[in-house]
Amino acid sequence: MKLYIKIALWVVFFLALAGILAALYLFNKQHKDLQKTKPDIVISAIDLQKEFESDESGSTAKYVDRIIEVAGTIGSVKSGEENILSVTLKTGSDFSVVICTFPPGTDPSKFIAGNDVSVRGECSGFLMDVLLNNCVVVK
Amino acid sequence: MKRIIVLFSLASLFLALNAQKYMTRNGYIGFYSHTPMEDIKGDNNQAASVLDISTGEIVFQVLIKSFHFDKALMEEHFNENYMEFEKFPKSTFKGKITNLSSVDFSKAGKYDVVVEGDLNIHDVTNKVSARGILEVVSGGINANSKFNIVPEDYKISIPGVVRDNIAKNLEVTVTMKYAPAETK
Numbered sequence: 001m002k003l004y005i006k007i008a009l010w011v012v013f014f015l016a017l018a019g020i021l022a023a024l025y026l027f028n029k030q031h032k033d034l035q036k037t038k039p040d041i042v043i044s045a046i047d048l049q050k051e052f053e054s055d056e057s058g059s060t061a062k063y064v065d066r067i068i069e070v071a072g073t074i075g076s077v078k079s080g081e082e083n084i085l086s087v088t089l090k091t092g093s094d095f096s097v098v099i100c101t102f103p104p105g106t107d108p109s110k111f112i113a114g115n116d117v118s119v120r121g122e123c124s125g126f127l128m129d130v131l132l133n134n135c136v137v138v139k
Numbered sequence: 140m141k142r143i144i145v146l147f148s149l150a151s152l153f154l155a156l157n158a159q160k161y162m163t164r165n166g167y168i169g170f171y172s173h174t175p176m177e178d179i180k181g182d183n184n185q186a187a188s189v190l191d192i193s194t195g196e197i198v199f200q201v202l203i204k205s206f207h208f209d210k211a212l213m214e215e216h217f218n219e220n221y222m223e224f225e226k227f228p229k230s231t232f233k234g235k236i237t238n239l240s241s242v243d244f245s246k247a248g249k250y251d252v253v254v255e256g257d258l259n260i261h262d263v264t265n266k267v268s269a270r271g272i273l274e275v276v277s278g279g280i281n282a283n284s285k286f287n288i289v290p291e292d293y294k295i296s297i298p299g300v301v302r303d304n305i306a307k308n309l310e311v312t313v314t315m316k317y318a319p320a321e322t323k
Binding site: 028080103123 | 204
């Protein structure tokens with residue numbers, strides 16, 4: 001009987017420990033390093049914008065919350081609040097582009113309007129433009 | 140000659156009308172929650188907004204998925220559990236500057252404004268009113284505002300386990316740098 005209780009206590013102890021460790025792991029889980037994550041979809045900025053413009057809800061289901069790699073020509077480079085960097089990629093439309101938002105600390109000098117670039121990011125969806133968040137430049 | 144003058148005045152009228160609208164697609168909207176347990180900050184740098192200085196109408200639109208958090212788990216909870224982004228991917232505000240006459244858009248400077256309108260979050264629309272500052276600068280208009288919202292007003296349910304970690308009242312910060320809307 002005593003042994004029983006001892007075993008049960010150890011089991012409870014290990015379960016509790018595992019629970020605490022799992023909670024700590026989840027709580028401190030880092031964002032995915034997109035540089036090391038394989039993209040779910042690879043597409044050109046022109047095609048991506050075209051798809052969103054012609055079928056927003058279908059494209060939202062297809063692209064949002066996915067990691068996509070977009071190739072295009074840089075239209076403009078802009079620094080926003082808290083050192084966030086916004087880079088637009090040209091599309092077939094004059095009005096609607098692909099906006100790639102880079103995290104703080106990204107060096108703006110590597111983006112030059114007119115140059116071609118491949119960007120990996122998380123697709124947030126479509127407002128006037130297709131929006132990509134937490135972007136990295138694909139080497 | 141007369142024709143040229145007419146054309147010219149029509150063209151300038153057209154330009155003047157167009158210059159009434161200001162726009163940004165990289166606006167910042169963030170919120171901050173402070174409790175003794177934890178501070179939580181969500182940042183969105185992909186807010187789109189249009190300000191019409193002739194009518195005072197102002198519109199903001201954000202995608203829920205564009206909010207970024209320091210911790211990956213917070214972002215996941217925010218998107219999936221609280222905001223249910225798959226069902227309600229966007230949040231919008233449509234309103235009006237109520238004291239438009241006190242702003243001189245032709246003169247650089249800071250102006251206190253009050254904006255009233257409908258804020259839609261999580262498919263629930265509430266009337267909100269917020270104070271803000273419009274700053275007329277060369278080549279554009281900057282806008283800043285801070286106001287509070289209560290998640291419960293938007294039927295955002297927060298489970299009991301983390302109830303104490305999330306403030307009852309969230310502080311929302313809005314920072315926009317408007318440029319004249321492109322005419323294309």
